[in-house]
Amino acid sequence: MxxxxxxxxxxxxxxxxxxxxxxxxxxxxxxxxxxxxxxxxxxxxxxxxxxxxxxxxxxxQLMDSTLPLTIDQNQATESKSKATRVLARDENFNCRAAHWSxxxxxxxxxxxxxxxxxxxxxxxxxxxxxxxxxxxxxxxxxxxxxxxxxxxxxxxxxxxxxxxxxxxxxxxxRRYLGYCAWRGVFDYSKNDSPEMVASIKKVYPDLGKCLYFDLAKGSHSVFYELHGKRINWLWYVNQPEPHMQMNSLTAKVDKIAIEKMHEEASETWVPELSALIKATPEPFINVLYDxxxxxxxxxxxxxxxxxxxxxxxxxxxxxxxxxxxxxxxxxxxxxxxxxxxxxxxxxxxxxxxxxxxxxxxxxxxxxxxxxxxFLFDPPHSFPWFEADADLCEQLLQRNMPFFKSHS
Ligand SMILES: Cc1cc2nc3c(=O)[nH]c(=O)nc-3n(C[C@H](O)[C@H](O)[C@H](O)COP(=O)(O)OP(=O)(O)OC[C@H]3O[C@@H](n4cnc5c(N)ncnc54)[C@H](O)[C@@H]3O)c2cc1C
CATH class of the missing domain: 3.50.50.60 (FAD/NAD(P)-binding domain)
Structure with missing residues (x-):
């Protein structure tokens, strides 16, 4: 054969x-x-x-090159006041964080x-x-x-x-999902931003074992630590479908787009998360389809x-x-x-x-x-600060069909 x-x-x-x-x-x-x-x-x-x-x-080799992800946590950020509220947390997540390469x-x-x-x-x-x-x-x-x-x-x-x-x-x-993802990996292995890393670890104390989701109006971000002192982040932003070349999934970004994204990060997220986003060299945009x-x-x-x-x-x-x-x-x-x-x-x-x-x-x-x-009226307005326990539970990865067993 x-x-x-x-x-x-x-x-x-x-x-x-x-x-x-x-x-x-x-x-x-x-x-x-x-x-x-x-x-x-x-x-x-x-x-x-x-x-x-x-x-x-x-x-x-897998254990040597990955970090544990034992917690899945979703929290809401109210952008104006920067108040946050934990919506749902699963302490038995049992995953590993890997770098693609x-x-x-x-x-x-x-x-x-x-x-x-x-x-x-x-x-x-x-x-x-x-x-x-x-x-x-x-x-x-x-x-x-x-x-x-x-x-x-x-x-x-x-x-x-x-x-x-x-x-x-x-x-x-392919179906455009209605939003794109800014993403990047911040490498602190050379220890050139010790204060920034210390302050993000203070606000997100489970970094190194937690998949953190932060939810704001019409937007959410994800970040977690990778082996080798790297922090991976994504930030999903609702927008019309960008003009893309056939087969491409990564949109070109220029200096102006990055500056605008940095400004919006300051407006949307707590200072520690926006500092991480701003400190990451060469962020890029994935246009999302399924x-x-x-x-x-x-x-x-x-x-x-x-x-x-x-x-x-x-x-x-x-x-x-x-x-x-x-x-x-x-x-x-x-x-x-x-x-x-x-x-x-x-x-x-x-x-x-x-x-x-x-x-x-x-x-x-x-x-x-x-x-x-998108599922709420008016759109982009998940009721983060009033959401009941059932709605919050839906945010967790453990509700994925066949999550515990793939067959
Ligand atoms: C370079 C790269 C980096 C990625 N980084 C990430 C990441 O950081 N995080 C993440 O979640 N996912 C990432 N992905 C996507 C991820 O690998 C996939 O979504 C998922 O793992 C499914 O993998 P796949 O092998 O089915 O598809 P893909 O990973 O898309 O791989 C398809 C492969 O087929 C090759 N190929 C396509 N057409 C032909 C052809 N006609 N002849 C020969 N070869 C062909 C492509 O070059 C590619 O290597 C990345 C993919 C690539 C290719």
């Missing part, structure tokens, strides 16, 4: 681990980026995902050396007449040549703008995983968790049924992952609408 994986980010590399663990001898990952990059920012890994990584012998490198380093082929962009693919074989056409960045590669199974891990999903579901478009859940993930010997299968909004901290669990379940189904019964294995994968990921995508969308105040 030769498996061709398209995309060498989280879902693709996790699938390679899962397929090797399932006994597959030939797995190649085709990634259009030319090299392993240091990119991205923070993400939260839940306990199921950490367990899957441990099953691929990555437990120790650290996790990506960890997954990459533990694969056999010749697994990932950088600078290999899949430009088209076809299935054989009997549906049992797949051929991909690959453009190689180094030579500009195009080659063909055959496989018995094609795993589409090519992200939210997936070429392979588009082939099967051509008319489904898609309606699909009705299938498998077409013959082609299977969708990760963001290619279920692009989601970030509020349920799901995308990387879902990708790794897709890989884990795919590997387990193949190990259970064997390569002779690959169609049964793929059907089982789909039957387990489709309901879980569909509900998680929809709940994550709901969390975003709730926290950005």
């Amino acid at each position: 030769k498996v061709v994986v398209v995309g060498g980010s989280m879902a693709g590399l996790a699938c390679a681990h899962a397929l090797f663990s399932a006994g597959c001898k030939q797995v190649i990952v085709l990634e259009k980026a030319r090299t392993l990059k240091s990119a991205g920012a923070g993400l939260a890994l839940d306990s199921q995902t950490c367990q899957a990584l441990a099953e691929w012998q990555l437990h120790q 650290d996790l990506h490198k960890l997954l990459y380093d533990k694969l056999p050396r010749d697994t990932v082929h950088w600078g290999h962009e899949v430009v088209s693919f076809r299935q054989s007449g009997d549906g049992l074989g797949v051929t991909v056409e690959v453009k190689m960045a180094q030579t500009d040549q195009t080659i063909e590669i055959d496989g018995d199974l094609l795993v589409a891990a090519d992200g939210s703008m997936s070429l392979i999903r588009k082939h099967f579901v051509p008319h489904q478009h 898609r309606e859940p699909l009705k299938q993930f498998v077409w013959g010997h082609v299977v969708l995983v990760g963001d290619a299968a279920h692009p989601t909004s970030p509020h349920g901290v799901r995308s990387t968790n879902m990708s790794i669990m897709d890989a884990s379940v795919l590997g387990q189904s193949i190990a259970k049924w064997g390569f002779d019964k690959i169609s049964t294995a793929l059907a089982e994968y789909e039957s387990i992952r489709l309901p879980v990921t569909s509900q998680q995508v929809l709940y994550s969308r709901h969390l975003g609408l709730l926290k950005q105040g």
